Amino acid sequence: DIVEAALAVVTPKDLLGRRIVVTAGGTREPLDPVRYIGNRSSGKQGLAIAVGAAARGATVTLVGANLEVHAAASDDLHVVHVSTTLELEAAVTAAAAEADVVVMAAAVADYRPESVAPAKIKKDVQGDTLQLTLVKNPDILAGLAGARRDGQVIVGFAAETVDDREQLLALGRAKIARKGADYLVLNRVGWTEGFATESNSIIVVNSAGDIVSEASGTKTSVAARILDLLT
Amino acid sequence: DIVEAALAVVTPKDLLGRRIVVTAGGTREPLDPVRYIGNRSSGKQGLAIAVGAAARGATVTLVGANLEVHAAASDDLHVVHVSTTLELEAAVTAAAAEADVVVMAAAVADYRPESVAPAKIKKDVQGDTLQLTLVKNPDILAGLAGARRDGQVIVGFAAETVDDREQLLALGRAKIARKGADYLVLNRVGWTEGFATESNSIIVVNSAGDIVSEASGTKTSVAARILDLLT
Numbered sequence: 001d002i003v004e005a006a007l008a009v010v011t012p013k014d015l016l017g018r019r020i021v022v023t024a025g026g027t028r029e030p031l032d033p034v035r036y037i038g039n040r041s042s043g044k045q046g047l048a049i050a051v052g053a054a055a056r057g058a059t060v061t062l063v064g065a066n067l068e069v070h071a072a073a074s075d076d077l078h079v080v081h082v083s084t085t086l087e088l089e090a091a092v093t094a095a096a097a098e099a100d101v102v103v104m105a106a107a108v109a110d111y112r113p114e115s116v117a118p119a120k121i122k123k124d125v126q127g128d129t130l131q132l133t134l135v136k137n138p139d140i141l142a143g144l145a146g147a148r149r150d151g152q153v154i155v156g157f158a159a160e161t162v163d164d165r166e167q168l169l170a171l172g173r174a175k176i177a178r179k180g181a182d183y184l185v186l187n188r189v190g191w192t193e194g195f196a197t198e199s200n201s202i203i204v205v206n207s208a209g210d211i212v213s214e215a216s217g218t219k220t221s222v223a224a225r226i227l228d229l230l231t
Numbered sequence: 232d233i234v235e236a237a238l239a240v241v242t243p244k245d246l247l248g249r250r251i252v253v254t255a256g257g258t259r260e261p262l263d264p265v266r267y268i269g270n271r272s273s274g275k276q277g278l279a280i281a282v283g284a285a286a287r288g289a290t291v292t293l294v295g296a297n298l299e300v301h302a303a304a305s306d307d308l309h310v311v312h313v314s315t316t317l318e319l320e321a322a323v324t325a326a327a328a329e330a331d332v333v334v335m336a337a338a339v340a341d342y343r344p345e346s347v348a349p350a351k352i353k354k355d356v357q358g359d360t361l362q363l364t365l366v367k368n369p370d371i372l373a374g375l376a377g378a379r380r381d382g383q384v385i386v387g388f389a390a391e392t393v394d395d396r397e398q399l400l401a402l403g404r405a406k407i408a409r410k411g412a413d414y415l416v417l418n419r420v421g422w423t424e425g426f427a428t429e430s431n432s433i434i435v436v437n438s439a440g441d442i443v444s445e446a447s448g449t450k451t452s453v454a455a456r457i458l459d460l461l462t
Binding site: 028031032033034036037038039040107109110111114119120121123126127128129130131132133134135136159160161162178189 | 259263264265266267268269270271299338341342345350354357358359360362363364365366390391392393420
């Protein structure tokens with residue numbers, strides 16, 4: 001329509017020709033056919049990055065984990081749906097082989113149940129308590145960074161529940177050093193912040209731990225600031 | 232608009248004056264501020280019952296647990312949002328005190344973590360495995376049935392992962408006897424069935440274990456068949 005056409009004219013195509021993979025949403029690890037361990041992530045921030053990148057000329061693959069919001073796929077925006085962390089790892093690893101940039105915005109479950117019950121766990125059989133053993137999932141961000149192609153840019157996300165900016169930065173600097181990513185987007189989350197909201201507030205650090213960007217606002221405007229780092 | 236007005240004319244007001252509480256969605260039990268144990272329920276079936284009941288003249292309170300779909304509240308449809316099983320129990324118990332019918336369509340977590348971590352559990356601190364102890368949640372359906380007002384009708388739901396109709400009926404008959412509800416709506420669910428889909432297939436048994444209704448189709452048409460039992 002007219003608004004879209006006008007926006008298309010004014011949006012600079014400064015990511016033209018770049019192949020960008022974006023993960024979004026939160027992975028779910030099944031306990032049985034009806035229960036799972038999930039992450040509180042609507043996928044809105046990752047989706048805004050994917051849509052924003054496509055609007056700026058990039059060819060985008062969006063790997064979406066249980067998205068609560070949906071992207072309209074187009075020639076410039078391919079969508080791959082996944083649910084578990086292992087499925088997300090397989091999809092993003094495959095897509096990364098042909099990508100210039102990988103943005104890991106999805107909230108990935110660090111642990112999954114050691115075993116998945118084939119039928120619904122019945123509480124009358126289980127008794128008053130249930131012991132669950134969880135095992136560690138692969139570290140997808142570190143894996144992508146370790147397998148990085150020449151010139152490929154790897155962007156990670158860290159959602160931390162800390163009280164202040166200095167604690168957030170300290171956690172972020174330790175994390176990017178450990179993971180080997182090029183940029184890490186930090187945001188503070190709590191019981192009510194960051195997830196499933198329309199706005200966000202972030203700090204981006206580079207591999208040296210320096211702050212290279214800060215942004216607050218709608219998830220669309222925050223996405224634009226993150227994408228500015230890739231131009 | 233015209234379609235709504237026409238539908239309003241042809242929909243019989245056969246639930247006029249009835250006060251109906253409907254729970255919908257799936258409860259989430261937090262492990263920490265970002266992780267939870269969830270149930271695969273979109274809330275669509277419960278929502279269809281709530282909307283259908285209001286259209287047929289009932290005054291409806293919808294207790295929605297993490298609904299992926301949303302109802303437009305109106306004079307005849309009040310919406311209360313909850314997340315955990317304990318929150319759902321408090322909301323449905325309060326609403327039931329003034330209700331003629333309670334329909335427990337929500338998928339309720341049988342267990343919750345014994346303790347909730349105040350900050351995000353860090354995998355570099357935890358190591359390769361994580362042991363979780365879950366404790367049993369209250370049995371809301373049995374509680375409602377036990378506290379039933381004179382003439383109040385209690386409708387439960389049972390989503391079972393069994394292979395055939397006879398197994399489903401046997402589980403359902405044992406469950407309604409145990410819970411003390413008036414009707415139990417049974418449906419078979421699996422990795423791909425029943426949840427988050429647009430259609431559903433159900434069998435309803437009464438407190439004697441007799442089949443009183445069977446329906447397959449859209450969640451709206453299945454809702455209508457369940458509501459027929461209340462007229």
